[in-house]
Amino acid sequence: MPTTLFRYQAQPFTFIGLKGLSETQMAEHYALYEGYVKNTNLLNEKLGELRETVDAAKPAPEFSELQRHLGFEQNGMVLHELFFGNLKADGGSVPSGSKLARAIEADFGAVATWEREFRAILDMRGVGWAILYQDPTSRRLSNHWITLHDEGHIAGYRPILVVDAWEHAWTVDYKPTERAKYVAAVMGNIGWSAAESRMM
Numbered sequence: 001m002p003t004t005l006f007r008y009q010a011q012p013f014t015f016i017g018l019k020g021l022s023e024t025q026m027a028e029h030y031a032l033y034e035g036y037v038k039n040t041n042l043l044n045e046k047l048g049e050l051r052e053t054v055d056a057a058k059p060a061p062e063f064s065e066l067q068r069h070l071g072f073e074q075n076g077m078v079l080h081e082l083f084f085g086n087l088k089a090d091g092g093s094v095p096s097g098s099k100l101a102r103a104i105e106a107d108f109g110a111v112a113t114w115e116r117e118f119r120a121i122l123d124m125r126g127v128g129w130a131i132l133y134q135d136p137t138s139r140r141l142s143n144h145w146i147t148l149h150d151e152g153h154i155a156g157y158r159p160i161l162v163v164d165a166w167e168h169a170w171t172v173d174y175k176p177t178e179r180a181k182y183v184a185a186v187m188g189n190i191g192w193s194a195a196e197s198r199m200m
Contacts, residue, residue, distance in 0.1 A: 005048055010037045011081055017089030020185025025172035032168055033084070036076035043070045075149035079129055082162040082198075088191025100160070100196040103134075107141045114143070115187070118161075121145050122183045127166045133157040134199055161195040163187075 010033065015026035043066055050063045094101045094111050101111055108114035114132075121130040121143055129146040136156055146152040163186055170182035 005045060007041050008037050008077065010034045011084075013084040013087075015084075015087065018087060018185075018189045019089070020173070020181070021087075021170075021189060022173050025170065028172050029080075029164075029169060030084070033077065033080040036073050036080060039073040040070070040077050043073055071150035072148060075153075079146075079149055079159075079162055080164070082159055083129075083164045086161055086191050086194045087186075087189050088194065089189065091188060091190040091192065094192050098192065098196060099199060100192060103139070103141055103199065114141075118143050118163075119183055119187065122163060122165050122186075123180060124165075128152075130163045130165055131159050132161040132195070134160050136200060139200055158198060158200065160198045161190065 010030075013030065015021070015023055015030070018026065047063065047066050047070065050060070050066070054060050054063050094104065094115075096111075104111050104114045108117070118130055118132060124145060126147065128148070131144050131146055131153075132141055133144055133154055134141055134157065135154075136158060141160065142154075142157075144152065144154065165179075167176050167179075169186075170179070173185075174181050
C-alpha cells in the first residue's frame with residue numbers, strides 16, 4: 001500500500017533589524033531556500049512514483065540520480081532553516097558564563113580562540129558552510145567546513161551553529177570579493193540562545 005506523501009513547508013523567519021544584512025538580501029536568500037523546499041517535495045514525489053518499479057536486479061538510473069540529488073536539496077533546506085534560525089538582530093557575542101560559552105571554553109580554551117577558528121573557516125575560499133557541531137557521545141564541540149549541502153557532515157553530530165558561506169548569502173549587499181565584510185556582519189547577528197538550545 002503506498003504511503004501518504006509528506007510535504008515540507010517553508011518555515012517563517014524574521015530578518016528585521018539585522019545589521020549589515022539588508023532585508024532585500026535576506027528576502028533573496030529566503031526565496032532560494034523556498035526553492036530547496038519545493039525541490040525536496042518534487043523529488044520525494046517523483047521517487048515515490050518510481051519506488052514501486054525499482055528492482056535491485058535491474059539498472060534504475062533515473063531513480064538513482066533522483067535519490068542522489070535529494071540529499072543536496074533536502075540538506076540545503078535543513079541547513080538554511082538552521083542558519084536562519086540562529087540569526088537575530090543585535091546578536092552580539094557569546095554570552096559569558098552561558099552553557100555554550102562554558103562548552104566552548106572547555107573544548108577550545110577560550111571563546112576568542114574558537115571564534116578566530118570559526119571565522120577562519122568562514123573566510124576560506126569556495127562555497128560551503130561553517131558549522132559548529134557537538135559530538136553526541138563525548139559532548140565535545142568541533143568546527144567543520146561543509147563543501148556542498150550533503151558533503152562533509154559528521155554522521156550523528158548535532159549542528160549547533162550554522163553559517164552559510166555560499167556567495168548568494170551576501171552578493172546583494174556586498175561584492176563577491178567582500179566576503180570578510182559578510183563574515184563580520186553575520187557574526188554580529190548570531191542568536192546565541194538559539195544555538196545553545198541545540199546542545200545536548
